[in-house]
Amino acid sequence: MPESNPLYIYNSLSRKKEVFEALNPPFVGMYVCGPTVYSDVHLGNVRSFLTFDVVYRYLTYLGYNVRYVRNITDVGHLLDDRDEGDDKIEKRARLEKIEPMEIVQKYTNGFHNTVNQFNLIPPSIEPTATGHIIEQIEMVQRIIKNGYAYEVNGSVYFNVKKYDEEHNYGELSGRKLDELLNQTRDELEGGHEKRFFADFAIWKKAAKDTIMKWDSPWGIGVPGWHLECSVMSTKYLGQAFDIHGGGMDLKFPHHECEIAQSIGADGVSPVKYWMHGNMLTVNGTKMSKSLGNSFLPEELISGDHPLLEKGYTPMTVRFFFLQANYKSTVDFSNEALQAAEKGLNRLMTAIDTLMQLTTSEQSNVDVDAIIKASKESMNDDFNTPTTIAHLFDGVKLINSINDNKNTINDADLKILQNHYNTFVFDILGLTKENSSSSNDELSDELMGLIIDLRNQSKENKDWSTADLIRDELKKLNISIKDTKDSSTWDYEK
RNA sequence: GGUUCCGUGGCCGAGUGGCUAGGCAGUGCUCUGCAAAAGCAUCUACAUCAGUUCGAAUCUGAUCGGAACCUCCA
Structure with a gap:
């Protein structure tokens, strides 16, 4: 627990550094938006997860008992939320002509390998969206019951207009609904199912050829793209928890929608400290x-x-x-x-x-x-x-x-x-990377022998032999460094 | 166009009113048969203009330039 000097965290919600005070010390709940596993993670993704790895490590160091939840998005990321939405994972599966879950498994494995290489500590819980379909349906039901969502043709949309009348849609990203409206007038053309341009799907009717789909009170469909994080954070961390992290690019609309969903479903603003990592x-x-x-x-x-x-x-x-x-x-x-x-x-x-x-x-x-x-x-x-x-x-x-x-x-x-x-x-989670990690006992002994021979040459002031050994080893990417009374060697890639 | 944010020395990057981080590179030196490595020392700065102030990289305004988000992205 912090003693003398408190921990300050920059809260995206207030745009200020605030003293960190856990909701239920010594416990801390931290949720981080994980990857959508439809392709390989790249270096920019790694930076984001690294940021929260350090947060997790430091909170643990301070003595907190942190439950760190980082999800795997394995369904539901629609390319857009209009009538002809398409799922990223399904799209990829069709391209590769394999099962969607095969895609998910392949890139989940890849993700784990990658973050291991960068020495990221695995989260306490790594839940998947497909593992929480029932909870997502239940959350949709709560939102409907509270009057913040409506059903159209087997899809359910969050009623942003109504929500904004009673709460503040855009509080996290600093957006105003009427300003958004001005910029997206074009989008309003055409007869979509949504009543209002900013409404977003929380349950989406499945297209005929959709492979991944589930039964629901509104028919066969898939969960909306922002819902899983709200559902899984609520399930594992409670309706209100301490820290929610993610990339800056998720602030709007993703995190904004999470707040609206949680308030719409349970009447509680879910997150005390919002943290956003910047881009590579x-x-x-x-x-x-x-x-x-x-x-x-x-x-x-x-x-x-x-x-x-x-x-x-x-x-x-x-x-x-x-x-x-x-x-x-x-x-x-x-x-x-x-x-x-x-x-x-x-x-x-x-x-x-x-x-x-x-x-x-x-x-x-x-x-x-x-x-x-x-x-x-x-x-x-x-x-x-x-x-x-x-x-x-x-x-x-x-x-x-x-x-x-x-x-x-x-x-x-x-x-x-x-x-x-x-x-x-x-x-900081740094590790010693021995550049000569490919060493084994044999190379150690062989190198010891070579260095001994070279040292003998040096003692005899036979510099040409000593230099020859060093130059030839250099060609094998082995560098010799002489110190006062010994020599070290390193294998460099 | 709107929202949010940024512009620091050769490069990367801290710093939010006075005390001029740090790393890399450069330069000099030490060590060394030579080299490498290592160590020590050290030089370059606050986009521009105006204002507030005893004092500004730091606050205010304007100008110029850049980015992210507003469509899936960490």
Whole structure:
């Protein structure tokens, strides 16, 4: 539980940083909009999930008991909500000539593999839309009963106009209904089933050739596109819960509709703190599949993509993202990624140094200052860039102790070691990626032998042999680095 | 057009009234047979114009430029 300094969270609803106070401490309910599993997740998606991974990790660190729910959307994402709506997953299934659930399984697996690579902690519950059809039907019934929805030809629409008369449709995104009306006048032409242009489907009658469909009081159909999140958050976190996260692009209409549905069904505004992560951009434009500027995590790692000069490890990317505030866009560039790669390396090297530091009787360094600064940064709306900056201040300190320019005693060293373990590995979720992970005992022993031979050459001042060994190993992507009285080696991809 | 937001040094990116983060690159130095790596030190800034103020990157207004959302997207 937060003691001295409280945690502040930027709430999209109030557009202010607010002190975080859990509804039912020590429990915290957090819902994050997960992926629609109709194709591979790309790097932009990863950034969003990473943001909330850190939120989850930090809340846990603070002592909260977090139930983290992140859904899998496996049905119901209609391409539009007009009469001829089409389901993304079905469309993809037809293209690939396989079962919709095969698509769902394939890309769910892919999603899990990807987020594992980036060291994201799995959520406490990962519910699927198709697993909650009954609950969705029940929610539609509650909304109808409360007079906020109407049925037309086997479809049910949320009555936004009526809702807005009693509540405030658009409170999250700052939109006004009459302003929306002005901009979408064209859309009103033509005889749709909706009574009002802003109404949205919460149950949609199935087209004849639809494969995924369910029986309901209104006939055979599919749940509307915004409903699942309302249903599953209510089921697992209650009618009102602490944090709801998602990408900025979901703010409107998706999250706006969630609020309306929850109030329409249960009379309760569902979320205390709305959090929105910003977009990953490429050359200043949002990364998205339709623009063709996205790339897949595998392409990133291999470097096999026109936009990439080389491959980058998942941890480099994780660190790169954490060096920016989650509320800002991050622009992808090779230069920035390479800077992150080196910076991360510097941090990890310093941690190695930290673990083998020799102690003195006295400390003349202020470890508390670094620890305090790191915590305050995280408490300031999960400000990972400044947290990392403070960790780098510590790097300077660690190196100076290692150079005998400063001293540290046993107690302080333990504190500092613990701090870096906690912040770097537990909270920021970075891991040591041994670039020589392909090593086995045999290569270790062989390399040890080669290095011994080379050291003998060096002792004999046979520089040409020593250099030959180093140059030839270089061709095999093995780099030799000489330190004062030993040599290390690394396999570089 | 509407809503929301942004423009910081070569690059990335913090910072919301005075104390000028951090990383990468550059430069100098240390270490070293050489190299690499590592370490230390260090230089470049606040889109433009006007205003408020003792004082502004930070507040106000205008101008220019950019983005997201308003249609599925994290």
